[in-house]
Amino acid sequence: MEAFFAHIPPYYRTAFLVGGLLLLWIAEGFIPRFYFRYNRYKHASTNLFFTVTTALINLAFAFIVVKAAQWTGQQRFGLLYWTGVPVWLHTLVALMMLDFIGAYLIHLVQHKVAWMWHFHKIHHIDTNIDVTTALRHHPVESVFRVMALVVAIVTMGIPIWMVMLYQTISALMSQFNHANIKLPPAIDQALSWVIVSPDMHKVHHSRYQPETDSNYANIFSIWDRICGTYVMVPDTTKLRYGLDEYQDTRYHDIGPLLKVPWEKTDVLVKKPI
DSSP states (O other): OOOHHTTTOOHHHHHHHHHHHHHHHHHHHHHHOOOOOOHHHHHHHHHHHHHHHHHHHHHHHHHHHHHHHHHHHHTTHHHHHHHTTTTHHHHHHHHHHHHHHIIIIHHHHHHHSSHHHHHHHHHHHHEEEEGGGGOOHHHHHHHHHHHHHHHHHHHHTTTTHHHHHHHHHHHHHHHHHHHHOOHHHHHHHHHHHTOOOOOHHHTBSSSSSSTTTTTTSSOOOHHHHHOOOOOSSSSSGGBBBBGGGGSSSGGSSSHHHHHHOOOSSOOSSSSOO
């Protein structure tokens, strides 16, 4: 595994991500959680645009990520190197801490810090949550996430192959928990004790602020349970998605979405319904 992910070809990672996206896209047609009245192709094209911008940001910062991981390995710097844990435990804890710092924590901060929220809310404006919503992040938000990833790498001491493994799992899990698919309630609830299930994450996209400000995790649901941000909604089919102040149909288009963080508005924070 180490050799594979240390030198994983870009087309392999692309195949994983595109394959997961297509499989879940097809599954949404057969077992949808919600029956949205929307043009799936137009919706997907808007969200796929943000995939390209995220990919470009990640490519631009890839040098920093790689160098940070290489430096920690060469210097044996970071908590996991200092404790001298075996490789299997180093890998497990590394995945968990990358998920905690690089996904959960930075996500929580973006909901609590007003100026950062203005970039993150592009993700929440979507009123038709499906697998492509996982790709919908403002380019500036992508910078926040890369910086959080670097912090996790340096403080914990994580080699590049573990980072590549994490990023692959993280992207696939984000697709899975955003997907508009209906799992048997017992299975979804059982999954939510370990990983973020589709119904668990759908609560996070609710228009009701106490629900929006919950369930921040991406891979491991334990972070929401430990930090007191877990919220369960018995029937997620009653949820309403999006944000109150962004219901205008123009926010279905790329241009208005890119401009959202700089729009002048009297509504500076999210409001409960």
